[in-house]
Amino acid sequence: MASTFAVLADRSRREILDLLRERERPVGDLVEKLTLTQPTVSKHLKVLREAGLVEVRTDAQRRWYRLSPGPLAEVDAWLAPYRRMWEKSLDALERRLDEIEGD
Amino acid sequence: MASTFAVLADRSRREILDLLRERERPVGDLVEKLTLTQPTVSKHLKVLREAGLVEVRTDAQRRWYRLSPGPLAEVDAWLAPYRRMWEKSLDALERRLDEIEGD
DNA sequence: CGCTTATATGCCGATCGAGCTATATTGCCG
């Protein structure tokens, strides 16, 4: 998981993931949506591939990319022990709102 | 949330968060645990502060740092729409295991 | 006030990463 955060730190890559969440797409499709050149998009896709966040399927000259959410599950797992902390904060917030409401 | 991933991309900062998850700590305490110099740790704390991931409390010369999990909740929210995807993958994995078991 | 403790800030060197342009690769089609 070490580097998954670094991969996700880039806005363009997060946008790519968001697009792939809808459906599998060829590179040209992504280039069209993002305001980046084709080589730049290809480079991001390489990073995402090596991080295991996407997978490719070849269809003639086209490469169809799709999401591979495994590493995201690891991020989710890293987050898990923190989850109870903000849940606690939210609980406190709720209690305060209840108090105000009670006035 | 934009930069929260960038902040989390650094291993040292994640270690600091992990330490603060246990309890509030002064800077010197963190320096002791990490293999970093005091100025470097202070710099990471500044980044974490500006990202809203930690808060400080002053006690004489000591500064006690504690976790402030708000931005992590935002990361969790970003992750949410992806969650069903790996849950689906896990389901598929389970079904396959069931098949093998069924042999 | 001078000394010590605790932390922050300034500055530097080295490295990394994002984006670009140009070019290579791969596969289709006539």
Added chain:
DNA sequence: CGGCAATATAGCTCGATCGGCATATAAGCG
């Protein structure tokens, strides 16, 4: 085979960032 379409790779530049050392700031103590 020649040419077009789709994607990947190479090489470059610029700006950001990590880490360290030296130094500044702040607070307590005698």
